[in-house]
Amino acid sequence: MAEVAYVNASRVFPGNPPVRAVDNLELAVADGEFLVLVGPSGSGKSTALRMLAGLEDVDEGTISIGGRDVTNVPPKGRDIAMVFQSYALYPHMTVAENMGFALKLRGVPRTRIKEKVGEAARMLDLEKFLDRKPKALSGGQRQRVAMGRAIVREPSVFLMDEPLSNLDAKLRVETRANIAALQQRLGTTTIYVTHDQVEAMTMGHRVAVLKDGVLQQCASPRELYERPANAFVAGFIGSPAMNLKTVPLTGEGAQLDGVVVPLPREVLDAVAAERLTEITFGVRPESLRLVGADEGDAVGRAFELTVELVEELGADAYVYGSARVGDRPERFIVRVDGRTPPAFGQRVRVAVRDLDEVHVFHPETGERLSG
Amino acid sequence: MRAFLVRHWYAYAMVLPVVIVVGVLVLFPLAQGIYFTLTNINEANIANPVLDRPASYEFVGLQNYLHVLSGSESYGAFWSTLVRTLIWTFGCVFFHYVVGLGLALLINRPVRMRGLYRVLLILPWAVPPFISVFAWRYLFNSQYGILNQGLATLGLPTPVWLGQSDLALFSVMVINIWLGVPFMMVTLLGGLQSIPHELYEAAEMDGASPWQRFRNVTLPGLRSVSSTVILLGVIWTFNLFHVIYLTAGQNPHTRILVTYAFERFFSGATRDYAVASTYGVLILSLLLVFVMFYRRAMRRQGEVW
Numbered sequence A: 001m002a003e004v005a006y007v008n009a010s011r012v013f014p015g016n017p018p019v020r021a022v023d024n025l026e027l028a029v030a031d032g033e034f035l036v037l038v039g040p041s042g043s044g045k046s047t048a049l050r051m052l053a054g055l056e057d058v059d060e061g062t063i064s065i066g067g068r069d070v071t072n073v074p075p076k077g078r079d080i081a082m083v084f085q086s087y088a089l090y091p092h093m094t095v096a097e098n099m100g101f102a103l104k105l106r107g108v109p110r111t112r113i114k115e116k117v118g119e120a121a122r123m124l125d126l127e128k129f130l131d132r133k134p135k136a137l138s139g140g141q142r143q144r145v146a147m148g149r150a151i152v153r154e155p156s157v158f159l160m161d162e163p164l165s166n167l168d169a170k171l172r173v174e175t176r177a178n179i180a181a182l183q184q185r186l187g188t189t190t191i192y193v194t195h196d197q198v199e200a201m202t203m204g205h206r207v208a209v210l211k212d213g214v215l216q217q218c219a220s221p222r223e224l225y226e227r228p229a230n231a232f233v234a235g236f237i238g239s240p241a242m243n244l245k246t247v248p249l250t251g252e253g254a255q256l257d258g259v260v261v262p263l264p265r266e267v268l269d270a271v272a273a274e275r276l277t278e279i280t281f282g283v284r285p286e287s288l289r290l291v292g293a294d295e296g297d298a299v300g301r302a303f304e305l306t307v308e309l310v311e312e313l314g315a316d317a318y319v320y321g322s323a324r325v326g327d328r329p330e331r332f333i334v335r336v337d338g339r340t341p342p343a344f345g346q347r348v349r350v351a352v353r354d355l356d357e358v359h360v361f362h363p364e365t366g367e368r369l370s371g
Numbered sequence B: 001m002r003a004f005l006v007r008h009w010y011a012y013a014m015v016l017p018v019v020i021v022v023g024v025l026v027l028f029p030l031a032q033g034i035y036f037t038l039t040n041i042n043e044a045n046i047a048n049p050v051l052d053r054p055a056s057y058e059f060v061g062l063q064n065y066l067h068v069l070s071g072s073e074s075y076g077a078f079w080s081t082l083v084r085t086l087i088w089t090f091g092c093v094f095f096h097y098v099v100g101l102g103l104a105l106l107i108n109r110p111v112r113m114r115g116l117y118r119v120l121l122i123l124p125w126a127v128p129p130f131i132s133v134f135a136w137r138y139l140f141n142s143q144y145g146i147l148n149q150g151l152a153t154l155g156l157p158t159p160v161w162l163g164q165s166d167l168a169l170f171s172v173m174v175i176n177i178w179l180g181v182p183f184m185m186v187t188l189l190g191g192l193q194s195i196p197h198e199l200y201e202a203a204e205m206d207g208a209s210p211w212q213r214f215r216n217v218t219l220p221g222l223r224s225v226s227s228t229v230i231l232l233g234v235i236w237t238f239n240l241f242h243v244i245y246l247t248a249g250q251n252p253h254t255r256i257l258v259t260y261a262f263e264r265f266f267s268g269a270t271r272d273y274a275v276a277s278t279y280g281v282l283i284l285s286l287l288l289v290f291v292m293f294y295r296r297a298m299r300r301q302g303e304v305w
Ligand SMILES: Nc1ncnc2c1ncn2[C@@H]1O[C@H](COP(=O)(O)OP(=O)(O)OP(=O)(O)O)[C@@H](O)[C@H]1O
Pocket: A013, A014, A015, A019, A020, A021, A039, A040, A041, A042, A043, A044, A045, A046, A047, A048, A195
């Protein structure tokens, strides 16, 4: 059990130009925390994890585990266990041997190894398979063996690099819950890499979003969803993605197809201070609603959308439609009740549910302007 | 049955040419060879169309086998030749494997000019064997060879490498090891590259030292490749004729089973085809027995092929 800290850590791959795969990463993970690293492909998640594991050099800055600087310590000395995306099980060893290998190398007596492996196998429901080779296991069983191999060692930190990406959708949901529960039970600091934002939101105590090797925001899932620090995080977290549009400003708010969405005073002040004439306006599909014909008083606050596509998911439906912003058409997504979706080609009126759910970002830097 | 033939005659017709070729090229000579071992056929009593002489050899039962297996010097001292053959075979294959693996490991690491090393190390294999053999003979020459000249300048004894002593066996083995290493190296390099990189990383995380990683990841990962190349190596080396013959000629100190069969067949007072065939059949039987045991041992380790 230990806390982990990246202090200005960078990994620069040589090349022309050099690739800053992880760039000045500043991140502290508390003891017992479940931290999820998420980001698009190539954002440096795996590299950040491998730096912590000692499989990748730290070119700048330092990394510490449990208060000890491990920047130049080989993987062996870091007391870390890692679950690989491909599981990396030793093909010629049985499940039990795979799980006990690290202990065997450490010279733990055989009876003790057997005990520990048995214990982990019980926890992961692997007892039936202890004498099999990995080749004779299903993908989900292999995944559990890989988890078991990590658990048996009782390391101070678990690292997992997309451990669920080889599983089918249903099994993934199930295993997701199991891993979260297991981590809760063991209380071991865990760093988990994924590109699946649902995994990130459901599993992590905190989620760190990376883009091009740079940390964008590290916060609780709720906070990430409600107050994304910049336009990238806003667009990355949430499904379907937030509607992010560059819209012209008027005195009181954002100008959308004939309506002005009022913005809070402090946003307008911030905008005025920067002398901006446009802002990046963000509103999640679930923060929009259809306005009924009977809601006469909503005129002036609702804007018009021509329906181009309706995706029905059962409980909900996603309506894709275009509206005029400034002088060009922009596509918006609205989440509506699945029982009464509008039809293709229909013109509907849409309003923002709650003005607190409007996000405003700087049109160039993408920084959050709203409070 | 009729219906079966009518329906499938086409398939049989397609297979027929292969059956005929295999029969003519393999089965017939094999059967004939086995038959010769039961006769006293030699140069003097074989049918000779040029002299218009009919065959006059006779069936002698197992006499050839009894002569050969008695180990008599006049029948090639079978048992001591067998021992020499085994030393030759396993000595060569052992060093082929160990040196080949060592080089493959070195060359598999990211070193500068790796491509150049790879080409250079494959070179011995690309040179026609008889050219390399003659080059080696020159190196081993007791008077003019570089080896002995080097030893002489160091003030060390300068033995006759390819003379009438067991040193000749050692010398031909050195030559053959040099010739055979590239093949092992290339094959094992392919095997090494097929081992997933994450296994090494996982082992490293598990706290394995480089040696333990070699023992627990590299060697098991190479097992199927190794078992195949070792089997092939043993069969090839057991039957490898040209290196010994071109280097040492008919030296009894380098005699192995195949070279003796060749001697009996092509030289000597009378070319004794019966004894040569007997050697051939014995070699084939020994290899079959070896392959059988080898396969069983491999299967026990969970290898299937
Ligand atoms: N050995 C290397 N040499 C050069 N560049 C590398 C190397 N390894 C990774 N990179 C680069 O570093 C960046 C980050 O790679 P990384 O594997 O960490 O991405 P990732 O976030 O894990 O992506 P994914 O979700 O696809 O696994 C990428 O742009 C990649 O091309």
